[in-house]
Amino acid sequence: MDARAIIAKVRKHQTPSREELTWFAKGLANKDVSDAQAGAFAMAVCLNGLSDEGRVALTQGMRDSGDVLKWDLPGPVVDKHSTGGVGDCVSLILAPVLAVCDVYVPMISGRGLGHTGGTLDKLEAIPGLNINVTEAQLRKITRDVGCAIVSATGQIAPADRRLYAIRDVTASVESVDLITASILSKKLAAGLESLILDVKCGSGAFMKTPDEARALARALVDAANGAGCKTEAMITDMNEPLAPCLGNAVEVAVCMEILAGNKAASPRLHDLTVALCARLLVMQGQDEGEAAARVSKAISSGAAMERFAQMIAALGGPPDMAEDWHTHLPRAPVVGDVVSPAAGHIAAIDGEALGLAVVALGGGRRVETDRIDPAVGLTDMVALGAAVGQGQPLCTVHAATEEAAEEAARAVQAAITIGNPSAPQDLILERIT
Structure with missing residues (x-):
């Protein structure tokens, strides 16, 4: 196939075939597509868009450009993704809560982008912790603990890693089609059965208006379901920080307070985490009321705190994080x-x-x-x-x-x-x- 012909189709408002988009994604990963061609493709998609079918094909092609994990676990494999906001540390609570509820969460996360904090940056506020693990380590921690929050290996969606870097320097980041393929290619490569999306809307989000958030949520849900992963989205308010703190160690601290049963430390953070967790359980066939009760009990009983501490220890962090977290987090002078x-x-x-x-x-x-x-x-x-x-x-x-x-x-x-x-x-x- 010829990258020029594929780019020309998008430039002419035509959608390349599934085979063409799959080939292009593979070419991004193995360098058969040049930087100039990747930039031209990104700009053409940014200006003219893809059809719904093209968005799914590009997502699947980028997912399949590297390793796609397969699991043999005694429970469903699920995850959550947030489109980014401020004071948003849901993932640190959600993963261990779900692990207590008999589902498995291999969460491949990212670093901060622009004004938004990154889950990995927050975790790395904990001394000794290593989020750069091998696939074998990811599998072991996920099986033993029920959850693992780690960075992507070099073999997870390599097409996205290359295209994102090119989009960043060619003013083509703000494309619903490219955002969709970027987010989902990494998440779906983790081998998920279900995914919940938290699409932020407001002054602290990338999507400032409800219409922008709705368009992105719709694109993400349709593309993920089209790619074979059961997916729903919640559009949530980001006109103020989700938690009453912004930063890395300070956000870990508020998560520890919630896991310790102190809902008053951040009611909005607690309530959104419970809602997202419960919805994922409902997507796996559980009764809505029962799901919410299980999630709340996982926190109030201290079981989620214990799972979080087990995950931290498995990643090289302090073995006593549940009991003595105050002393481990750094403090500003x-x-x-x-x-x-x-x-x-x-x-x-x-x-x-x-x-x-x-x-x-x-x-x-x-x-x-x-x-x-x-x-x-x-x-x-x-x-x-x-x-x-x-x-x-x-x-x-x-x-x-x-x-x-x-x-x-x-x-x-x-x-x-x-x-x-x-x-x-x-x-x-x-x-x-």
């Missing part, structure tokens, strides 16, 4: 309040700006080679709609230096609008099946 410049109510929160403030503190990467400071971040974030007085805290900043703390304080104050109280926002806006 400079800690102080960010105060409100005026009295009123929290009318709006620019979640993307908050995320970028954490990146500026060192909690994320501006370029790929940046080293992350796991201790920095924001905690005790004020909630949307809350009343504040002038000089009262909006949040607490954790920084490496006084100068960085002052810069973050200014960024936080600029990101929060003080005004009239806003109407309460539902956490789960819509379900897509």
Whole structure:
């Protein structure tokens, strides 16, 4: 086949055949497709799109460009994916909760992207932990513990790794077709039976409006189901951080509080995690009420905490994470309040700006080679709609230096609008099946 002919079809608003898209994905992985051709293809898809059938074919082709795991376990293999937001650390709770509920979660996760935090960066705040495991180690941990949160090996969807890097430098990242194939190729290569998607919507998400979130959710659900994986999506609110903290160690800390049974540490984080877990169990044929009860019991009984600790130990982390997690997480040397410049109510929160403030503190990467400071971040974030007085805290900043703390304080104050109280926002806006 000829890459030029495939690119020409997309340029002419035609969808290449399944065989052509499969060949192109393989060519991305083995370098039969040049960088110039990959960039031209990405831009053509970004401008003209693919049909529903073409989106499924590209997803499957990219999935099959490397290893596709197959499992022989005494329970279903499931996973969850979030499209990214701020204060979103659901995965760290969800995986061990589901493991307690007799399903298996081989979660291949990623690092932070732009203003959003990455699950792997958060886990690496735990000393000694290694998320770069072999396939044999992934299989053993998943079988023994029930869950494993790790990075992708070089053989998982290599076509996506190459195409994503090219999209990043050719201004072709924002394409529903390419986003869909990128997300799903990695997830489906894990050999899943069911997948739940958490599509974020609002100021802290990549998709700012309900219509944008709905379009992406629909594309993801249809493509995943078309590729043979039972999939649903929830569109969830990201007009304020999901948890009242942003950063790596601080988000691990709030997850530990939830796993310890302290729902009050972050009710929104707790409630969304329970909803996503319960829905995955329902997708496996369980009764809805029974599923929610099992999930809640997994947390309240301490069983999910124990599974999380087992996973951390299996990945090389501290063996006593369940009992002594406070002492293992790093702490920033400079800690102080960010105060409100005026009295009123929290009318709006620019979640993307908050995320970028954490990146500026060192909690994320501006370029790929940046080293992350796991201790920095924001905690005790004020909630949307809350009343504040002038000089009262909006949040607490954790920084490496006084100068960085002052810069973050200014960024936080600029990101929060003080005004009239806003109407309460539902956490789960819509379900897509």
